[in-house]
Amino acid sequence: MARYAYKALDESGRKQKGTLEAESLEGAERMLLERDLVPMEVKALTAAAGRGVGLGRFASVKAEELILFTKQFRTLLRAGVGILRILEVLEKQTENTKLRSVLAAMGRDIRDGAGLFEAFHNHPSVFSPLYCNMIRAGEQSGSLPQVLERLTYIIEHEHKVRSDIKSALQYPIIVSLFLVVAFFVLLTFVIPKFVSIFDKVGIDLPLPTKIALNLYAFLENFWVLLLFGLVGGILALVLWFRTPTGRLLRDRFLLALPLFGKLFxxxxxxxxxxxxxxxxxxxxxxxxTLKILSGAIGNAAVAYEFDQIGEKLSEGKGIAGPLSEARYFTPMVVNMVAIGEESGNLEEMMQEVAVHYDDEVGYATKRLSDAVGPLLTVGLAVVVGFFAAAIFLPMWDLTQMVK
Known part of the structure; x- marks a missing residue:
């Protein structure tokens, strides 16, 4: 623990000074935010973890850091602090080198006469199209603090959903990698030693052993071609997935996968x-809204449907009709949109749908975890059984021969 001196603003905009103990500079800032204070200056009084030093342009801004930045920006705006001063304060407080350089560049842009939306829009690697369009809406309507509060909710919501999906996929991916590694280790190191013994004795090898031996011979003779083919195939897929057609077909394939598709x-x-x-x-x-969603939904297949819906809306149709003709949208979503359009409460209906599908993502994640366990167990049993048969069947024949 280290001791920090701070200067901060309270909710009414008055300056507050004091000291506190925290494990890091970031921890001290979070403690101030929990007390409804916006840090303007935080300094270590004793040795403490310093700011990260690194290549800022190669760094990334995590969701937690973006959430913290948005909350601080909103609170300082409500306290009546000017935009340039806000950027200066947040630039000093952030530990992320990339975000610090971006905030400095934004300050320079605004001094040169750029608007707030333009300053955000110039840094797409940090601020998404959704983030920038929300800033523009708040700037034009004069309700920027309220918009920033909604942005905070969106980022936190997105972070939670992605974390849940990553947690669900982490276990099967790790186990699958271990299965592949175990398969190749057994095939290349264990099987050949036993096969050399069986060849010396001259017994007829059973089918599993012949398959394993042929696989080993194939790997031994063509491993260079396989390696280049694997690396080349991965690079080709990565480049193809960067094209609009590649992204569209990839995301359609993911949505069609059993178990995983429903979750996505x-x-x-x-x-x-x-x-x-x-x-x-x-x-x-x-x-x-549909144009923004097309770029922010994170799935090219669903984004393609938004583009189709947008074309029909431009012809004067309501949103519920085109939505019912689109793929991937459930009857519940379509019905709730139709009710919202008829009643004029589309915003409230969508909030209900969001809450419902948040719960559904949680249930789907649990079901996926419950279903993947037995499938991986079966895969492990198949690998172990195959190599057990390849090794022990000829050993049994050898035992019978000795007898």
Whole structure:
């Protein structure tokens, strides 16, 4: 623990000074925020972890850091602090080298006459199109603090959904990698030693052993070609997935996968409903909302459907009709949108849908974890059984021969 001296603003905009103990500079800032104080200056009084030093342009801004920045920005705005002063304060406080350099560049842009939206828009690696469009909506409507509060909710919501999906996929990916490694280790190191013994004796090898031996011979003779083919295939896929067609077919394939597809689809519906409701509450027109969603939904297959819906909306149709003709949108989503359009409470209906699909993502994650365990156990049993048969069947024959 180290001791820090701080200067901060309270909710009424008055300056506060004092000291506190925390494990790090970031921890001290969080403690101040929990006390409803916005840190303006925090200094270590004793040795403490310093700011990270690194190559800022190669660093990344984590969701937690973006959430903290947005909360601080909102609180300072409510306290009546000017934009340039806000950027200066937040630049000094952030430990992330990339975000610090971005805030410095934003300050220079605003001094040169750029608007707030333009300053954010110039840094797409940190601020998404959704983030920038929300800033523009708040700037135009004069309700920027409220928009920043909604942005904080969106980022926190997105972070939670992604964390849940990553948690669900982490276990099967790790176990699958271990299975592949175990397969190649047994095939290349264990099987050949036993096969050399069986060849000397001259017994007829059973089918599993012949298969394992042929696989080993193939790897031994063509491992260079296999390695280049694997690396080349991965690079080709990565480059192809960067094209619009590649992204579209990849995401359609992911949505069609058993078990995983339903999870991805429900996560997309949750994201659609939460972002749609907040954009509507911010006064952004439906057509603009769909354009923003197309770039922010994170799934090319669902984004393609938004583009189709936007074309039909431009022809004067409501959103519920085109939505019912689109793929991936469930009857519940379509019905709730139709009710919202008829009653004029589209924002509230979308909030209900978002809450529902948040729960659905949680249930789908649990079901996926419950289903993947037995499948991985079966895969492990198949690998172990194959190599057990390849080794022990000829050993049994050898025992019978000795007898």
């Amino acid at each position: 689809a429900k996560a997309a519906m949750s994201r659609f409903a939460s972002i749609f409701s907040i954009l509507q509450a911010s006064g952004i027109p439906v057509l603009d």
